[in-house]
Amino acid sequence: MAPRLTIKNYHLEANLFTQRIFIAAIIIIVLTLCLITRLFYLQIIQHNRFTTLSLQNQQVLIPIEPNRGLIYDRNGVLLAENIPSFSLDIIPDHVPNLKKTISELSTLFDIDNDAITQFYKQRRQHRSYEPVSLKLNLTDDEVARFYVNLYRFPGVTINARLLRNYPLGPDSVTVLGYVGRINEKELKTIDAANYSASNYIGKIGIEHYYEDELHGVVGYNQAEVNASGQIVRILKRFPPIPGDNLYLSIDSKLQHIAHQAFQGERGGLVAIDPTTGKVLAMVSHPNYDPNLFVNGISNSNYKQLREAADRPLYNRAVRGQYPFGSTIKPFYALQGLNEEVVSPEDSVYCNGYFQLPNVSKVWHDWNHKKGGHGRTNLHDAIMQSCDIYFYTLAQKMGISKMDTILQQFGFGELTHIDIHEEIPGVVASPDWKKKYQHTRWYPGDTIISGIGQGFMLATPLQLASATATLSQRGTRFQPQLLHKVEKPSGEIVTQAPIAKKPVAIRVDEDWDVVINAMKDVISNARGTAYVKFGQTDLYTAAGKTGTAQVYRPTSLADKKDEEVEEKYRDNSLFIAFAPVDKPQIALAVIAENSHAAAKIARAVLDAFFIRSSDE
Amino acid sequence: MNKTAKKNIHSMNDSFWNTIHIDLTLLSLITILMAVGLIILYSAGNQSLSQLSSQVIRLGIALVVMLIFAQIPPHKYFQWIPVVFVLGVILLFAVDIVGHIGKGAQRWLSLGVVRFQPSEIMKLAAPMILAWYLHDKPLPPSLKILFFSITMLIFPVLLVAKQPDLGTAILILAAGASVLLLAGLGWRLIAIATGLVLASLPVVWYFLHEFQRKRVITLFDPERDPLGSGYHIIQSKIAIGSGGLFGKGWLSGTQSHLQFLPEHSTDFIFAVAGEEFGFMGSVALITLLLAIVGRGLYISLQAHDTFSRLLAGSITLTFFICFFVNMSMVSGILPVVGIPLPLVSYGGTSMVTIMAGFGILMSVHTHRQLIRR
Structure with missing residues (x-):
């Protein structure tokens, strides 16, 4: 057995060190090349794919509802119009205690049981992060009252939207019919893209027959969003095309x-x-x-109309x-x-x-x-x-x-x-x-x-x-x-x-x-x-x-x-x-x-x- | 001006920098890296001037630390390292105990005004203690020496890993291992050590925290949990990949500016660079970092004694491992471990350590002639 070298050989050690540094340099170069190869793969070879993903990340198309066409009679009297209306909306996802919130809102506004039933009914038809209306057609006074109490109601908002209105009411219904919220059956038959921003669809009458003409074509905001889905800015606007205005022959x-x-x-x-x-x-x-x-008739109203002896419907x-x-x-x-x-x-x-x-x-x-x-x-x-x-x-x-x-x-x-x-x-x-x-x-x-x-x-x-x-x-x-x-x-x-x-x-x-x-x-x-x-x-x-x-x-x-x-x-x-x-x-x-x-x-x-x- | 005069000025300059113990080449490279880092950070931090200025202050402090460390001659380090190391281990224990009292990860130790992570000390203290231990041992080290070396290393590594700070633990381990490698550890022993490490992986797996395991799983299959543990790496790859050859341009990266990329100012800042400056920019950044590594290796080759050599070599290799692991994790080659990109990532502690390391490199280089003369 050779005697083990126990004294330090400085010259040998220096050589050994140089050799090791050299080896380390080679390893460093190899690893760096691996890294650069990876970057090449991501940035050059897969570039298109990641560009697409990046765009998908940041851009959303926000549909804009086209204004529904107006309806006039033969003399230009307005029969159907769109009026701005304020609604009290709840985003169920953002409300900690829905039941409590609704009961507290009821003390602030006049909300009947029908409205609450209607709310729960509609809630089932919406995703939980989408606003659902609790009360429609708020008066200016009610809007003000809400904003004073805003802090008490996280997840509750007031939204302005256009509401179909028939100024002549009952006089025109035989001809016009009415619009209502899109139901599940209708969802299957309509062009989903064109209705992506629409709440209403013609149910019967002229509103139903001329639905395609009245509805118009949906518009889009191409918007940039951040990771939490908030809109950062609007990149491009494709304005909606409003529906056609109809003049009817009726007087x-x-x-x-x-x-x-x-x-x-x-x-x-x-x-x-x-x-x-x-x-x-x-x-x-x-x-x-x-x-x-227009906004979904309440059960009691509907029942009353349906069961009335003189059959108004x-x-x-x-x-x-x-x-x-x-x-x-x-x-x-x-x-x-x-x-x-x-x-x-x-x-x-x-x-x-x-x-x-x-x-x-x-x-x-x-x-x-x-x-x-x-x-x-x-x-x-x-x-x-x-x-x-x-x-x-x-x-x-x-x-x-x-x-x-x-x-x-x-x-x-x-x-x-x-x-x-x-x-x-x-x-x-x-x-x-x-x-x-x-x-x-x-x-x-x-x-x-x-x-x-x-x-x-x-x-x-x-x-x-x-x-x-x-x-x-x-x-x-x-x-x-x-x-x-x-x-x-x-x-x-x-x-x-x-x-x-x-x-x-x-x-x-x-x-x-x-x-x-x-x-x-x-x-x-x-x-x-x-x-x-x-x-x-x-x-x-x-x-x-x-x-x-x-x-x-x-x-x-x-x-x-x-x-x-x-x-x-x-x-x-x-x-x-x-x-x-x-x-x-x-x-x-x-x-x-x-x-x-x-x-x-x-x-x-x-x-x-x-x-x-x-x- | 004649040729001699020119030479004189140069040597005067040279001697001037030497006198204040600055390696001009290394300092230049570091300064360029810092500038580049600030440019990237300005974009990554959504053009936040307050973040930028606090980073500038940190860099300033780090530069001062580097200067101070450069002034301390290697033999002082040699003298003090046993004390510092033991103190460091004790501090790690302290953090561990405080960590038990508190909840969750406890890396910080608050000493009045200054809060610092004892694990950061270990990044330098661990390789230094090995260099100290090996300087008078016959090299290549024998099995017995290797055993003692590993024993010394294992405490800080385990304590830091337990915090849990896997990234730093890996860096300490790597720093120590690089000392052994540079000390000429026999290939047979390296093979055995590597074998042991590989064999211990299942055991390590067992001891890993759930979130650490997830990160490893995520590396291999990020799509498995795209909004959970896979989110970081997916978004980071999208950022880098969408950069292409020349990038989207400075301040134009969408992944970071729209907050899709998490931790875009800190650990994942390289993804911002990749997104905005593309493949060319990334390669340029890597080249700059490699130049620093090259200078570090050159300094260690020039060193005159074993302690300095091992120390300088190990600091350099650790720096390489730092940015390599960071870039690899950001580009999805390695699991996500919390290692920042040196001098570029926003944040203080590790930057100071890195710069202290560069200070030691400069000290080794500039105190050399004095020793010789």
Whole structure:
């Protein structure tokens, strides 16, 4: 074993040290190269990826809600607007004790239980860092009161937002419908990006039908945020494009007068400009305030509306399907003439009763107790609304030709008016009866159809549209509510009338026969509306009354209307157009369980012509 | 002016700096680094002038400390180091006890006005005591000497690790190990020591705090907890990576200015440099640091006695390890340990230690001729 070197060899040690320093230098260089390689990898090779990540970190797109388009009536009266409104909002994430906060807020503001329920309901639909409104439409005083107490309520803020408002309230709801908060079902169908800043969406009516036009296009703020998500600055602004402003063809004054005329009644009214198909008024009464729905209607309010006996939520103008009653007669008369089943001179003797051969059933004239109308031609049959004449006509013509004329006038199918809620009514045929009633078509079904009882159903809108067509001697237009569109650029696009396939009647004089008869309904002392509608010097009018029986228990069958409960009373209908030779307005009115239809029509026509003569 | 005169001035200059015990090359490099550091810090601190001025004051103090340390000749260090070392260990114990009384990490010892971390003393005291111990031992050291050396080292390392300050513990260990390496420790023994260290890793893992373990896990899989323990490293990599070749420009780093990058003024300041000055800037900064290391190695090669050599070499290597570990952790090669980027990161204590180290380097270099003459 070699003796171990125990004394220090300074020279050797110095060499050893130099050698080690050298080795250390090599290690240092190798490690540094590793580090530089790493930096090269991060900064050169992966540069694009990290640039993207860095941008994602710091930039967010904050959507900006476009201003919803305004809605005006034909005269520029504002029907739907956006008003700034202050709401008391809570960010649940930032509130230590939600229950306590709400109860303390309740001492400061008038917050009812409905609002609290509503708050919890909406809270479930929001993320916990999003503000949820507790109270809307704060007054200036309430805003001030909150700011004084601000320190007590962390996580509670006041936000200004634009709220949809309908200045005319109930008067416009039948046409406009309303907007409401976007629900989950709607979330699945809308373009999520375009609605990323929107709270509201059209639910029904014009607001729903023209949702795309009214909504506009969402804008964005491209913003730089810091790590806690606070906006540091706005980098770029892509302004939202506001929605189009809509001008409707309706006349809000007429609308208002129609509602007044319906006071205490239930029913629907549609008035149309027969030369264009533009709707001048569309009313369902009773109605309700659409502003209630804008921010989510409270449960109790909704329940009250839904369960009200007179069904205010039910849009009778487009969804009410009523038996025609005698308003069907002019159309059948026209078809009888056109098909040469009858001539204007042919007459029927009306003794008040009608019977089919070999059928024991007896059909009555409405006038049977007074012995009927005697010898009656087509003109008088319309004027006096003779049932026996039309039973006879129906029997001669047959259901197929009767259905044809109704279909030509647009019954039994959607009118395609620009709101979505309408339903098509019924033009009954043997096939229809088999399909829906599972029985065959009896000859008696044809007979009662002749006076508008039985299976045929029409909406006030369809009746008005058909009356307009009648007034134009067959020229037909699709009913429309939209008059013109004002684009954000200022460009105005007028909505042209949409012509539909005209009702072709071979002999033009046939129109005259029917229209003259309808004129005499009002102006002839024997006409059914001579008293009900009354006389006026303001304009000439042609019309037709109608009465439709509603279902009654047999025990009440023979009683007069005045003797039974209101709900068993007959509906009254009235169709009319005026002036007779150059019609400017055609309308249809239905008053449920009431005789008021003609009276209501008169009020609306008067208003229309008084206004016209003013202008 | 003739050639001789020029030379005279130079030698006069040289002797002037020598007289005040300053190594001009090292001082120049350090000054440049400080300036660069302040430029980076100004941006990293969101152009906070108050932060910048407090850093300037710290740098000033550190420079003074360096000057003072440079004045003390190596033999004084040699004389006093046993006392300082023992005192340091006692202080570490004290901190440990206070730490038990208080809660959580306790690194600071408050001595009236001055608060300092005893662990910082150890960064210098530990290599110095080894150099002191080895100076008269035959080199390369034998197994027995190695054993004693490790025994001396193990106390401060464990005490600091227990604080818990893993970063400083690693630096103390590295400083000590570098002394042994420079002392010529046989490759066989190095291999055995390395083997032991590797074998002890599971044990170390067992003793690590939960947060320390997380940092290690995070290194390998930062995406695992992107908003928790992985957040630092992910954001730091994004900062560096998005810098590209030339960077986003001074004051234009988004990661730091928008607060995505945590600790952007302190431990993660290198990410700010990487983001704003890019690959070129990072390499330039590394080059500057390497120049300091090179000067340090040169000084240790020039040293005339074993103590000075080992001490100077170890201080230099520790400085390298400092910035290498910091940059590696910021760029995601090493786990996140709390080691600042020397002279650039905002914060005082470690800066003073580093500068004291440079003071010792200068002392070693400038007292050399005196010893020879």
